Every structure is written in C-alpha cells, then in structure tokens.
Amino acid sequence: MLRVDVEKQLGEFSLSASFSSEGRVIGLFGASGAGKSSLVNMIAGLLRPDRGSIVIDGETVDDTASGIHVPTWRRRIGYVFQDARLFPHLNVAQNLDYGRRMNGHAPDPAQHRRVVDLLDIGALLDRRPGKLSGGERQRVALGRALLSKPRLLLLDEPLGALDEGRKLEILPYLVRLRDEANVPMVYVSHDVAELRQLATQIVMLKQGRVTSFGGVKVLT
Amino acid sequence: MLDISPAEWTAILLSLRVAVIATLVATPFGIALAWLLARKDFWGKPVLDAVVHLPLVLPPVVTGYLLLLTFGRRGLVGGFLADHLGIVFAFRWTGAALACGVMSFPLLVRPIRLSIEAIDRRLEQAAETLGAAPYKVFFTVTLPLALPGVLAGMVLGFAKAIGEFGATITFVSNIPGETQTISSAIYSLIQTPDGDAAAGRLVIVSIVLALGALISAEWFARRATARLHGN
Numbered sequence: 317m318l319r320v321d322v323e324k325q326l327g328e329f330s331l332s333a334s335f336s337s338e339g340r341v342i343g344l345f346g347a348s349g350a351g352k353s354s355l356v357n358m359i360a361g362l363l364r365p366d367r368g369s370i371v372i373d374g375e376t377v378d379d380t381a382s383g384i385h386v387p388t389w390r391r392r393i394g395y396v397f398q399d400a401r402l403f404p405h406l407n408v409a410q411n412l413d414y415g416r417r418m419n420g421h422a423p424d425p426a427q428h429r430r431v432v433d434l435l436d437i438g439a440l441l442d443r444r445p446g447k448l449s450g451g452e453r454q455r456v457a458l459g460r461a462l463l464s465k466p467r468l469l470l471l472d473e474p475l476g477a478l479d480e481g482r483k484l485e486i487l488p489y490l491v492r493l494r495d496e497a498n499v500p501m502v503y504v505s506h507d508v509a510e511l512r513q514l515a516t517q518i519v520m521l522k523q524g525r526v527t528s529f530g531g532v533k534v535l536t
Numbered sequence: 537m538l539d540i541s542p543a544e545w546t547a548i549l550l551s552l553r554v555a556v557i558a559t560l561v562a563t564p565f566g567i568a569l570a571w572l573l574a575r576k577d578f579w580g581k582p583v584l585d586a587v588v589h590l591p592l593v594l595p596p597v598v599t600g601y602l603l604l605l606t607f608g609r610r611g612l613v614g615g616f617l618a619d620h621l622g623i624v625f626a627f628r629w630t631g632a633a634l635a636c637g638v639m640s641f642p643l644l645v646r647p648i649r650l651s652i653e654a655i656d657r658r659l660e661q662a663a664e665t666l667g668a669a670p671y672k673v674f675f676t677v678t679l680p681l682a683l684p685g686v687l688a689g690m691v692l693g694f695a696k697a698i699g700e701f702g703a704t705i706t707f708v709s710n711i712p713g714e715t716q717t718i719s720s721a722i723y724s725l726i727q728t729p730d731g732d733a734a735a736g737r738l739v740i741v742s743i744v745l746a747l748g749a750l751i752s753a754e755w756f757a758r759r760a761t762a763r764l765h766g767n
Contacts, residue, residue: 362664388664401659404659404681418667460666464667
C-alpha cells in the first residue's frame with residue numbers, strides 16, 4: 317500500500333526513513349521534532365525528498381533516481397491538518413464539495429450522505445467555518461478529505477489542537493472511519509493512547525530515524 | 537440643484553467612460569502583477585516594483601510626454617498599433633484612458649498585493665491536497681480571498697483615473713467631446729472669463745466622486761477582514 321524510503325536535510329535536522337506497510341492505519345509515532353510532519357508532507361508531495369522514493373498503491377509518486385515527482389494535486393491523497401484549514405469563503409457544504417469539483421467527479425449523493433452521516437455534520441452544512449467549534453471544524457475537514465475520494469488519507473495530529481473533552485468526542489468518529497470508510501490511513505500522533513485505539517501498525521520515529529516498526533505492541 | 541450644462545455633462549460622461557475603461561482594462565494586469573510581486577522572487581523584482589510605482593512620483597507631464605513618444609502616431613508602439621491593428625491613442629479618448637490607466641496603476645496594484653500577501657498559504661496547500669491544479673487553486677481560493685482587495689484597488693484606481701490631469705492633457709490634449717475630461721474642463725473654465733460658476737459645479741462633482749470612491753474602498757477593506765476570518 318505504502319512504501320517510503322527517503323532522505324531529507326532540513327537545516328540542521330536530517331530525516332532518513334524507510335518503511336513499507338500494508339496496514340489499514342499506519343500510526344506514525346514520535347515526539348515533536350522527530351520528523352513526523354516532514355515525512356507526511358513528503359508523502360503528500362508538499363515537500364520533496366533529497367533522495368529516495370515513495371510508492372502509493374503501486375504508483376511511484378517520488379523517485380529521485382529517475383526524476384519522478386508527481387505534484388500534490390495529482391496524488392489522489394486526502395490530508396487532514398491539525399488546524400483543519402477549511403476555506404473561510406465557502407460554507408460547510410461547499411467545503412465538502414470542493415474536492416469533487418476540482419477532480420471533475422460526477423456528484424455522488426449516496427457517498428455524500430454516507431460521509432455526512434458518518435461524521436454527523438448534516439446540521440452544519442449551511443454554516444461558515446468561522447461559526448464552527450474546533451471539533452466540528454475537524455469533522456468537516458475529515459469529510460472534505462474523504463469526499464475527494466482519496467486512495468490514502470493522511471492525518472497529521474488531527475486531534476492536536478483540541479482539548480481532552482473534544483478529543484474524546486472525535487475519536488469514535490475516527491474509529492468508525494477506519495472500520496467503515498475503507499480508505500487506508502497514515503495517522504500521525506505523539507499520543508500513545510490515541511494510536512492504541514486507532515492504528516493497526518506503528519512506525520516509530522526518533523530524531524529523524526525509524527527506531528521500530530511493527531504491531532501496536534511496540535508502543536510500550 | 538446643480539444646473540449642469542450639456543457641455544459639462546459631456547466632460548463628466550467622458551471622464552466616467554475613460555475611468556471605467558481604464559480601470560477594467562488595467563485590473564487583470566494589476567492582479568497578475570500584484571500576484572507576481574506578492575508571491576514570486578525573481579531577478580529584477582525591486583526594479584519592477586519601482587517601475588510600477590513610478591507614475592506616483594514622476595511629474596505627470598513627464599509620464600504624459602513619455603506616453604506621447606511611445607504611443608503617439610510616430611511612436612514605436614503607437615505606430616505599430618495604428619498600422620497593424622488600427623488602434624489609435626493620440627488625441628483620442630482611448631489615449632486618455634491609457635494615460636489614466638498608467639497613472640492609476642500603482643494605486644490599483646497596492647491593495648491587491650496586500651490582500652494576496654495576507655492570504656494563509658496553507659489554505660492553498662489544502663486545496664492542492666484536494667486535487668486542485670495550481671491555476672484552479674488561484675481561481676477558487678487565492679482570487680476569492682483577495683477579492684475585497686481587488687475591489688478596493690479598482691475603486692481607488694477609478695478615483696485616481698477620474699481625477700487625472702497632467703499626463704492626460706500632455707498626451708491627448710484638451711479637445712471638448714473627445715479628450716476633455718472633468719479636470720481639463722475645469723482647467724479651461726478657470727482661464728475663461730465668467731467660467732467660475734461652471735468650474736465650481738464641476739469641482740463639486742469631482743469632490744462627490746472622489747469621496748464616494750474613498751468611502752467604498754474603506755468598506756471593501758473591512759469586508760476583506762471579515763471574509764478572511766470566515767464569518
């Protein structure tokens with residue numbers, strides 16, 4: 317599903333990571349500054365590796381040896397950021413519809429309804445992002461990413477900006493997403509409890525290096 | 537209340553036509569340039585930035601004279617346009633529009649540039665991850681978020697264009713019905729005996745137009761802030 321073998325120098329920090337996974341939810345675990353976000357940004361194509369390759373679902377999206385670099389917008393990935401990044405000039409319904417419009421997909425009301433129900437955002441459709449709570453914003457961001465029909469969903473600390481209560485409010489949605497949406501995910505977190513609940517495989521990062529890789533039990 | 541004569545109406549309507557055309561034609565160029573200056577780093581950028589602002593500091597008569605040399609019938613560009621495309625600027629209202637467009641360009645570009653610089657680039661990244669090609673990102677995220685700045689720039693540019701005098705009169709002279717705008721009409725009137733009343737009426741029209749433009753520019757700027765906060 318996902319094969320990563322990259323090196324990247326970012327100022328003083330050097331990142332060198334290699335792993336390959338067929339897991340449904342790959343948990344990328346590490347302290348802040350371990351290189352998790354840089355790694356996810358490379359998978360998304362927002363950051364270009366100095367050396368190495370990235371293969372998503374059999375397609376090589378990065379390979380420095382043969383000069384391949386597929387731009388972000390052609391990677392068919394979904395990305396949920398810590399800070400939601402909803403478009404402020406569009407309401408929730410338009411935000412949700414954005415990916416479909418950009419990719420030129422035909423409307424898919426059934427899928428739309430499924431995602432809206434899964435995330436309980438039906439009541440928010442007419443609102444502007446400025447009028448949403450942090451948790452609601454994150455649920456809409458999840459829906460927006462899913463509705464662009466990605467082949468891989470990247471979640472970079474999606475609960476990081478929320479307080480404990482809100483986290484507990486969103487977690488069940490993420491579990492449902494994992495079990496029902498059928499999209500493989502890369503889930504970045506520094507929270508062991510979160511990853512225990514969600515991940516099926518763990519990649520542990522420390523100072524830019526993969527220190528262990530395996531089942532959830534590596535989180536001891 | 538104001539008893540405006542047909543000749544004065546001619547000057548007012550000509551001014552409006554010149555300013556509207558100048559603003560509409562200059563806007564796409566203004567957006568492109570503002571984007572370039574806000575987003576790109578390239579060799580010669582400080583020079584380009586200075587050239588854009590030049591009409592603001594150069595004596596208008598110099599700008600007008602340079603336009604005459606370039607876009608006059610015997611000018612390098614003017615000759616080519618007249619011979620090959622049949623577009624003539626010299627002593628025509630189109631020339632007045634060109635002069636007004638050039639003179640108001642710095643005022644048009646500045647608010648657009650500021651509003652593009654204020655956009656959170658991470659929103660554009662998000663659009664890209666959702667499958668939007670760069671030009672689609674520009675038209676669906678960048679431009680809508682910069683729109684209040686674009687409108688503010690257009691209003692300011694329009695206000696400047698409607699009041700332009702020095703470059704216009706130098707380039708296309710002061711021909712009633714063809715190139716005589718409000719400003720050049722006032723200029724002629726105050727040199728004519730008994731022209732004071734007519735000049736006074738046109739002065740009032742100028743003040744009303746300028747004030748209206750400034751107030752709407754302010755209103756657009758406030759809308760911009762609200763929009764970027766997602767309310």
